[in-house]
Amino acid sequence: MHVSRTRERFQSAIPTASMADIAFLLVIFFMITTAFSVDRTALELPQTAEQQQAPKNAAVIVITADERFLFSAGEEDTRPVGGVEELAAAIGRVTASNRLHPFSVKADRTVKYRVIDGVLEQLRVAGAENVTLLSRGEQAL
Amino acid sequence: MRIVRRRMPAEIPTASMADVAFLLIIFFLVVSIYSVTRGIQFSLPRHDEATLTVEPEAAVLIEVAETGALTVDRKPLPLEELTAYLNPRLARNPSKPVILRTALEAPYSAMTDVFDELRQVGVRNVVIPTQAELQLYGLEP
Numbered sequence: 001m002h003v004s005r006t007r008e009r010f011q012s013a014i015p016t017a018s019m020a021d022i023a024f025l026l027v028i029f030f031m032i033t034t035a036f037s038v039d040r041t042a043l044e045l046p047q048t049a050e051q052q053q054a055p056k057n058a059a060v061i062v063i064t065a066d067e068r069f070l071f072s073a074g075e076e077d078t079r080p081v082g083g084v085e086e087l088a089a090a091i092g093r094v095t096a097s098n099r100l101h102p103f104s105v106k107a108d109r110t111v112k113y114r115v116i117d118g119v120l121e122q123l124r125v126a127g128a129e130n131v132t133l134l135s136r137g138e139q140a141l
Numbered sequence: 142m143r144i145v146r147r148r149m150p151a152e153i154p155t156a157s158m159a160d161v162a163f164l165l166i167i168f169f170l171v172v173s174i175y176s177v178t179r180g181i182q183f184s185l186p187r188h189d190e191a192t193l194t195v196e197p198e199a200a201v202l203i204e205v206a207e208t209g210a211l212t213v214d215r216k217p218l219p220l221e222e223l224t225a226y227l228n229p230r231l232a233r234n235p236s237k238p239v240i241l242r243t244a245l246e247a248p249y250s251a252m253t254d255v256f257d258e259l260r261q262v263g264v265r266n267v268v269i270p271t272q273a274e275l276q277l278y279g280l281e282p
Contacts, residue, residue, distance in 0.1 A: 020155055023162030030169030046250040048257035051179045104180065109250035113205075113243045116252070121271040124185050134180035135253060 039078040039106060041070060046109040048135040055102040058132065059094050061087065063107035067115055074101070088122040095126040102130040181253070181260055183267055200238040200268070201230060203259075207244045209251035220258060227262050238266040245272065 041062050062070035062078055070078040071090045081087045094101050103123060107116060123131060203223075204212040211218050213226060230237050239259055243252040259267055270278075 016159065017155060020158035020162055023159050023166060027162055027165045027169065030166060034169050034172055046253035048181055048253055048260075050181055050257050050260040052182050054180055054182070107249050109248065109253070111249045112245065113247045113249055113252055114245035116249050117243070117245060117272050120185070120269065121273045124271060124274070129184055130182070131185055132180045132182045133253060133256070135257075137179060 038072040038074065038076065039070065041078065041106070043106060043108045044110070045106065045134055045136040047138055049138045051135060051137050052132070054104045054132040054134065055130065058102035058104040058130075059091070060104045060106060061091075061119060063105070063111050063115055063119065065108040065110050067111065069119075084118050084122060087119065088126065091122055091126045091128065095128050099127050100129060102132065103128050104132045104134050106134040181256055183256075183269065200240050201227065202240045203242070203255060205241070205243040205247050205251050205255055207246045209247060209254070211255065220254065223255070223258050224262050227259075227264065231263060235263075236266050237264070238268055239264045240268045240270065242270065242275075 039060050039062055041064060043062070043064060057074040059074045060070075060072045060078055064070070069081045069083070069087050071081045071087055072078040073090070073094050081090060091103075094103075105116070105119060107119075120131075202214055206212065211220055211223065213223065218226060227239070241252070241255060241259070243255075256267065256269075
């Protein structure tokens with residue numbers, strides 16, 4: 001039959017030219033929506049129902065459950081700091097260049113309030129005004 | 142001589158383009174998962190401003206004990222009843238200040254639980270004095 005002959009001549013091909021367009025569209029989407037996290041310390045954050053978005057490029061102060069401190073001025077990854085005095089110096093450097101620079105405090109929920117109080121005191125002394133206590137949303141359960 | 146060049150079909154190989162793009166997608170997907178950028182915001186008092194200018198009588202004083210138990214204006218009050226206690230006071234004065242004092246040995250989450258509750262009720266003026274501030278103003282009993 002003639003029909004079968006024509007079928008053999010038909011070349012099968014999947015059009016993949018638009019695949020790259022779709023992929024780049026997704027790339028751009030993720031690039032825009034991604035907030036690069038400067039800290040990846042695993043902590044159990046306190047839970048709150050009320051939440052606001054922390055400002056971008058906020059300096060991050062991390063307090064782990066065993067009361068170690070990590071600090072980032074907002075651009076680079078967090079690095080460990082020796083103690084409250086060293087942390088105070090790091091906070092001072094940030095506020096010296098910009099008093100309104102936002103700060104985020106990422107602390108484990110089991111940390112004693114004494115430690116938080118010490119950090120808040122250093123922030124107050126350094127003149128920081130905008131502080132966010134990072135928390136886990138209750139809807140995230 | 143015959144020119145062979147003309148016969149060569151001009152084509153840009155785009156097959157690998159999608160691979161590159163998908164690699165970038167996976168990168169952004171992985172990076173974006175870990176970022177924690179939400180929490181409860183508050184403003185520390187301005188450096189040049191006299192802190193704790195609020196008359197203690199005019200403000201609501203909330204004390205969080207080591208166990209997480211609350212004392213509101215020197216009277217014990219469960220966290221669930223805090224909303225009912227604050228609502229009539231806020232209705233009279235929407236900018237009514239609330240002083241939140243936490244025992245130093247209390248866990249951080251005990252403080253954030255109360256702070257969260259205050260934000261939900263709509264308290265705009267939350268004051269979190271640090272230990273050093275309390276000593277400075279002679280408010281530490």
